[in-house]
Amino acid sequence: MNKNRFNFVLATAAAGILMMPAGAALASPSAPPAPAAGAGTALAEFQGRTIDLAKGWEGAKSCTVNGPADIECFATTAEADKKAGYNRKTDTLAVQAEAKGLAAAADLPSCAERYLCLYEHDKGGGRRLQFANEYWQNLDDYGFANTMSSWRNNSSNDQGSVFDNGGKGQLNISGKTYSSNIGTFWNDTADQVYG
Numbered sequence: 512m513n514k515n516r517f518n519f520v521l522a523t524a525a526a527g528i529l530m531m532p533a534g535a536a537l538a539s540p541s542a543p544p545a546p547a548a549g550a551g552t553a554l555a556e557f558q559g560r561t562i563d564l565a566k567g568w569e570g571a572k573s574c575t576v577n578g579p580a581d582i583e584c585f586a587t588t589a590e591a592d593k594k595a596g597y598n599r600k601t602d603t604l605a606v607q608a609e610a611k612g613l614a615a616a617a618d619l620p621s622c623a624e625r626y627l628c629l630y631e632h633d634k635g636g637g638r639r640l641q642f643a644n645e646y647w648q649n650l651d652d653y654g655f656a657n658t659m660s661s662w663r664n665n666s667s668n669d670q671g672s673v674f675d676n677g678g679k680g681q682l683n684i685s686g687k688t689y690s691s692n693i694g695t696f697w698n699d700t701a702d703q704v705y706g
C-alpha cells in the first residue's frame with residue numbers, strides 16, 4: 512500500500528467513526544418502524560407486586576414507562592401524577608384551558624412534564640400510558656394496541672409518534688400539544704409508540 516492510499520484508508524475510517532454517533536443521534540420518529548412483534552410482555556410494578564401488562568392491568572389505571580425495566584403502575588391517574596411530579600396548577604396548558612372555560616379545562620388530559628401520554632378514551636379518559644423514552648415500542652406488549660383515543664405530549668421540543676401496522680402509517684405528535692378527540696381515522700388504531 513502506498514502512503515497516499517494508506518492515508519485515504521485512515522481518513523475514511525476516521526470519518527466512519529465520527530459519523531456513527533451523528534447517525535445514531537439522528538434516529539428519530541421520522542424513521543418508519545418495522546411492524547415487528549415486540550417482546551410480548553411488559554412487566555410493571557403495581558402495588559408491591561409485578562404484573563404483565565400484556566396479560567392485563569389488574570385494576571391499574573395509569574402506567575409510567577421510563578424504560579424496559581422501569582415501568583410503574585398506579586390505581587389512579589392522580590397517584591401516577593403525584594409520583595411523576597405533575598401539578599395542574601403549574602401546567603401552562605391547563606392554566607390556559609381554564610382561562611377559556613370549564614369545558615376546555617375538562618378536555619385537557621393530565622400528563623407530566625417530559626412524557627408522551629396515550630389514553631384509552633377521549634379527553635384523557637380510561638387507562639393511561641405515559642412514556643419517557645426514545646425508541647419504538649409495541650403497544651400490544653402493554654395491552655394497549657388499537658386502544659388510544661386521545662393523546663398529549665408534554666415534552667419540550669421532543670416529537671413523539673404513533674404508528675398503525677394496519678396501513679394508516681405514522682402520526683407525529685409535537686411537543687406541548689394534545690388532542691382530546693383524535694377523530695375516527697386514528698381512533699383505536701395505534702400499534703406502536705415512540706416516546
Ligand SMILES: [Ca+2]
Pocket residue numbers: 630631632633657658659660698699
Ligand atoms: Ca379507545
Ligand SMILES: [Ca+2]
Pocket residue numbers: 657675676677699700701702
Ligand atoms: Ca392498528
